[in-house]
Amino acid sequence: MRERYSLPLIGLHWLTLLLIIAAYVLASLLEDMTLSPLKLQLYSWHKWVGISVLFLLPLRLLSRFVDHFDHRFQLTALEVKASSAVHGLLYLLLIAVPMFGWLHSSAAGFSVVWFGVLPLPDMVGKDKALAEIFKELHEGSVNLLVTLVVLHAAAALYHHHIRRDGVLARMVPWLKKKA
Amino acid sequence: MKPFWLFVLALFVSPALAEDWKVDYGKSQIGFVIKQMNVPVEGGFGRYSVKAVFDPAKPELGFFRVELDIASIDTGSEEGNGEAKRPAWFDTARYPKASFVSKSIKKEASGRYSVTGEFTLKGRTRPLVVPFLLTPQRDGGWLASGRAALKRTQFDIGGGEWADPSVVADDLEAYFKILLKP
Numbered sequence: 001m002r003e004r005y006s007l008p009l010i011g012l013h014w015l016t017l018l019l020i021i022a023a024y025v026l027a028s029l030l031e032d033m034t035l036s037p038l039k040l041q042l043y044s045w046h047k048w049v050g051i052s053v054l055f056l057l058p059l060r061l062l063s064r065f066v067d068h069f070d071h072r073f074q075l076t077a078l079e080v081k082a083s084s085a086v087h088g089l090l091y092l093l094l095i096a097v098p099m100f101g102w103l104h105s106s107a108a109g110f111s112v113v114w115f116g117v118l119p120l121p122d123m124v125g126k127d128k129a130l131a132e133i134f135k136e137l138h139e140g141s142v143n144l145l146v147t148l149v150v151l152h153a154a155a156a157l158y159h160h161h162i163r164r165d166g167v168l169a170r171m172v173p174w175l176k177k178k179a
Numbered sequence: 180m181k182p183f184w185l186f187v188l189a190l191f192v193s194p195a196l197a198e199d200w201k202v203d204y205g206k207s208q209i210g211f212v213i214k215q216m217n218v219p220v221e222g223g224f225g226r227y228s229v230k231a232v233f234d235p236a237k238p239e240l241g242f243f244r245v246e247l248d249i250a251s252i253d254t255g256s257e258e259g260n261g262e263a264k265r266p267a268w269f270d271t272a273r274y275p276k277a278s279f280v281s282k283s284i285k286k287e288a289s290g291r292y293s294v295t296g297e298f299t300l301k302g303r304t305r306p307l308v309v310p311f312l313l314t315p316q317r318d319g320g321w322l323a324s325g326r327a328a329l330k331r332t333q334f335d336i337g338g339g340e341w342a343d344p345s346v347v348a349d350d351l352e353a354y355f356k357i358l359l360k361p
Binding site for chain 2: 040
């Protein structure tokens with residue numbers, strides 16, 4: 001039995017984490033800024049990074065599909081259920097959070113042009129009230145995503161330090177399984 | 180008497196007198212599109228006045244004057260609207276109005292015209308040629324619609340920290356739809 005996920009899958013996993021952190025930090029900076037050229041730039045960067053998370057997800061699902069790594073290996077039945085539920089929700093939120101952001105942008109009248117090059121179609125017309133709703137959904141779903149990411153990381157650390165199995169090492173190839 | 184016959188009568192009685200049209204402001208629009216971070220963003224003006232003295236059969240006798248109330252600008256966001264009134268942008272305290280005054284109007288093709296005039300914005304006056312279409316309406320009125328390419332640097336709009344055209348483009352497109360009623 002192979003002990004880790006394939007390298008593309010590992011790479012995409014950590015890249016997604018970095019992008020989420022970058023998008024979150026950019027959004028936090030934006031909240032307290034008054035309008036300036038820098039704010040417009042940061043806003044665009046936030047959108048570009050968030051859309052990248054969305055666009056990377058199909059690649060990730062594809063590489064997970066072709067990897068055939070059985071993630072249930074060494075897990076109890078309860079752990080299989082819990083981890084499948086959390087992973088499923090995480091994937092769902094990796095779609096929902098950027099989608100709500102995209103919808104908010106469309107409704108607010110500030111479309112997304114990915115990296116200033118690829119114009120994304122507006123999924124709804126300009127509508128102030130709708131923009132507010134999507135903003136709330138974007139913020140609400142991101143809070144849920146962050147909570148689940150913390151839970152996911154806590155579970156990985158639990159496996160590594162308490163259970164002392166190879167679950168974390170599957171995603172961290174340079175980590176040795178604790179004896 | 181039907182407007183058409185009034186119109187024919189007017190042609191005979193006073194060839195030099197073109198009709199002074201009323202404007203249906205509720206169905207008219209003056210707006211612009213400007214790219215911010217390469218994203219086209221829609222904006223417009225809520226308050227403006229249009230004087231249109233025009234006879235489609237004798238366009239060269241016509242006269243247009245458009246006056247914009249700059250403080251009524253909608254840039255697409257609340258914070259943008261506040262920023263636009265500041266000195267770096269439109270400086271509405273010193274320059275509350277912008278205006279376009281026609282000098283000459285000519286017919287280009289059937290239903291297509293162009294008006295040459297002077298556009299004054301933020302105290303700077305520049306010549307401007309605006310091609311426009313006239314579409315007849317059922318009530319005898321006309322829909323005048325057209326667009327014109329402008330550069331914000333020509334009028335010192337958005338200087339200082341906002342000068343970088345990669346954030347807010349120098350080029351913008353102004354457009355209008357004015358419904359003229361008899």
